[in-house]
Amino acid sequence: MRLKLVPKDSHWDFFSTTKITLGMSSLAVVASVILFFVMGLNFGIDFKGGTTIRTDSEVAVDVGAYRDALTPLNLGDVSITEIFDPTNPDQHAAQIRIQAQEGAESVSIEMITSVKEALLATDSSLTFPEVTSVGPKVSGELVQTAILAVVVAIAAVLFYIWLRFEWQFSVGAVTALVHDVLLTIGVFSVLQIKFDLAIIAALLTIVGYSLNDTVVVFDRVRENLRRYKKKPLRDVLNQSINETLSRTMMTSVTTLIALISLFILGGDVIRGFVFAMIWGVIVGTYSSVFVASAVLLKLGVKRDWSKEGNNPDAPTTQEAQA
Structure with missing residues (x-):
């Protein structure tokens, strides 16, 4: 039927x-x-501007743990994405995007330092190979x-x-x-x-x-x-x-x-x-x-x-x- x-x-x-x-x-x-x-x-970071932080780790990425660690910082719109590289299956990388703060061109150095410290508290093997900013003009x-x-x-x-x-x-x-x-x-x-x-x-x-x-x-x-x-x-x-x-x-x-x-x-x-x-x-x-x-x-x-x-x-x- x-x-x-x-x-x-x-x-x-x-x-x-x-x-x-x-x-x-x-x-x-x-x-x-x-x-x-x-x-x-409700424009996202792409249209508001902000900062992107790339992380590398020796262990699997835990997006939930990253988000819980950053929530107390009150950063506003935060996007956390795990990065998969088919050519390197052992890689554990993530991309964290933080919206630009009010009155600032991008996230301040102090705030980036606080983000890194909060993330390191969840995974001490984390490294931060890339930090880039998207300004209002872009x-x-x-x-x-x-x-x-x-x-x-x-x-x-x-x-x-x-x-x-x-x-x-x-x-x-x-x-x-x-x-x-x-x-x-x-x-x-x-x-x-x-x-x-x-x-x-x-x-x-x-x-x-x-x-x-x-x-x-x-x-x-x-x-x-x-x-x-x-x-x-x-x-x-x-x-x-x-x-x-x-x-x-x-x-x-x-x-x-x-x-x-x-x-x-x-x-x-x-x-x-x-x-x-x-x-x-x-x-x-x-x-x-x-x-x-x-x-x-x-x-x-x-x-x-x-x-x-x-x-x-x-x-x-x-x-x-x-």
């Missing part, structure tokens, strides 16, 4: 509540923008570069979809991507989860995931537009979404199973990244169906996709080959 997430021949009308879904999405986007300006984001440049990366990615998507389909498809896809990115930023603003370069990587991954779902639906829409030249666009879109719904749900559910496992078992280091991915998969799947396709329906699209004949019921190229 095979698992079926959706009926084999589904005939759901995804546009019966278009005004409601688009209205809710618009309100959510506006709320996300307002929350961003009112509450801001962190500001990272913010600008991160914003540029997201904007360029969305612009590239706009151009790609425009070439592959038509400008109406491109506008629908980019609207869905902007929707997904802004809602993710809004959630991070509300929950004040640490926002660092890993989250930027998650945003770019969300853009790719959401685009993949949207392109699958749009590709089926184009096939059906060739085949059913006289069928209303709303009916063609509904049929296309229903035909790809099983694939969409299976991809999303299996991805979420892996991400939820990582969120529970992966530890603090990747939890923010994984949370962003979980949220992105959910809103990305939603926007592919209820945002991108709804925008396409509003804009309309040409019907003479193919010169292969004038018969509205003629088979597509793929069907002829089959």
